[in-house]
Amino acid sequence: xxxxxxxxxxxxxxxxxxxxxxxxxxxxxxxxxxxxxxxxxxxxxxxxxxxxxxxxxxxxxxxxxxxxxxxxxxxxxxx
Numbered sequence: 001x002x003x004x005x006x007x008x009x010x011x012x013x014x015x016x017x018x019x020x021x022x023x024x025x026x027x028x029x030x031x032x033x034x035x036x037x038x039x040x041x042x043x044x045x046x047x048x049x050x051x052x053x054x055x056x057x058x059x060x061x062x063x064x065x066x067x068x069x070x071x072x073x074x075x076x077x078x079x
Contacts, residue, residue, distance in 0.1 A: 001049060006056040018053045021046055 006014055025046045031037040 001052070003052055003056060006053055007059075011057065011060060014053050014057055018050060018057075021050045021053065025050065 001017070006017070009017070025043065028037070028039045028043050028046060032039050032043065
């Protein structure tokens with residue numbers, strides 16, 4: 001999934017997507033270990049998707065933390 005698609009989702013949806021990807025990663029690792037599937041390429045794609053989704057969540061956290069802190073500083077300067 002592309003980062004722009006993730007940014008269009010709510011935080012709960014992204015969190016759910018991360019959970020699904022982690023479950024998929026676990027299954028792929030298990031299949032690779034047991035020799036059922038040669039999932040080497042798919043493993044790296046899923047890992048990147050997880051990282052991408054977590055990055056979007058972290059961007060939101062930083063934006064939310066930054067916005068309230070900036071608002072009082074502006075109002076103090078006006079006073």
